[in-house]
């Protein structure tokens with residue numbers, strides 16, 4: 001039998017033991033281990049930074065901040081503005097310690113006054129009087145960057161101290177054309193682009209003889225190189241090629257997950273300064289941050305990436321590829337529609353999928369009644385376009 005004195009001593013010992021364990025767990029908790037310079041902006045950002053497309057949870061933002069993440073990206077459209085509010089709430093009193101960016105979808109005919117109103121609404125939700133970077137969001141048409149109102153607006157906003165740098169984000173079919181325009185005319189300080197290991201020629205070259213899709217990779221990587229050479233900061237998103245993490249769990253080892261391998265590949269490849277990754281739980285933040293600071297891929301990474309690529313090749317529509325353009329007489333923007341389907345099916349984020357689908361103007365409505373299905377066979381990666389676009393229209397329309 002344990003007496004009260006012994007019990008108290010045991011309790012104290014247990015408490016001490018637990019506190020020591022918690023302390024040592026905290027010491028071994030993953031943290032950001034490298035801050036990258038974002039091109040000529042000079043901003044120092046965590047190599048793995050926080051994307052808020054899939055969350056509006058202030059506690060999650062705080063958790064990432066406590067782990068050393070110092071760059072938080074959002075957009076006016078994420079969760080109907082609640083993502084901006086969550087970041088504003090979580091980072092109150094810490095504005096000088098973080099880099100903040102947000103986005104607006106400025107159209108080809110949008111006026112500078114309309115853009116300024118959008119910016120001011122974002123500032124209010126974020127509880128700050130300036131953004132470090134303001135992006136024109138999801139640019140899928142070069143006309144949007146040709147709109148001189150965007151240039152005039154960003155100049156004015158810079159002068160007024162409301163933004164420090166301007167940017168362009170993109171993941172659409174015309175991404176390469178849009179980047180060419182922006183890079184050649186020097187219209188952005190930072191670009192945020194969908195880019196993952198399966199678009200890196202040094203990865204696809206390994207698979208050229210085993211994969212039919214290796215030959216259809218986009219011209220994206222040379223554009224990213226060119227942007228970096230010009231001093232434009234390059235941020236990579238969608239680095240997980242659809243992020244079907246659960247498909248890979250049986251093949252992972254502790255400390256060596258598919259996501260870590262995918263991040264290490266991009267971080268060490270020379271095409272991007274840093275990554276912006278959608279984070280949806282504390283466990284996910286901790287898993288992702290284990291790849292911070294790694295300058296090289298590790299043993300086992302390539303096998304994980306190859307396995308994933310083999311599993312997803314015929315269902316993942318690669319950003320920047322537009323090989324099926326022109327196959328649809330109804331002008332369905334196939335790549336854009338498949339991106340929204342990916343949010344619903346692969347990410348499991350129906351609300352994000354629906355808002356992106358709506359922002360595109362219900363683009364796959366024609367697929368519901370299409371009898372000719374001329375797009376069949378148009379994808380070199382053998383994606384069943386017609387059934388995927390129809391599924392998107394049914395789920396998201």
Ligand code: SF4
Nearest residue numbers: 317318321323324379
């Ligand atoms: S469906 Fe196929 S061909 Fe069309 S953009 Fe996607 S990957 Fe390229």
Ligand code: SF4
Nearest residue numbers: 328367370374375386
């Ligand atoms: S199913 Fe018909 S309408 Fe839809 S993308 Fe294919 S060809 Fe176009």
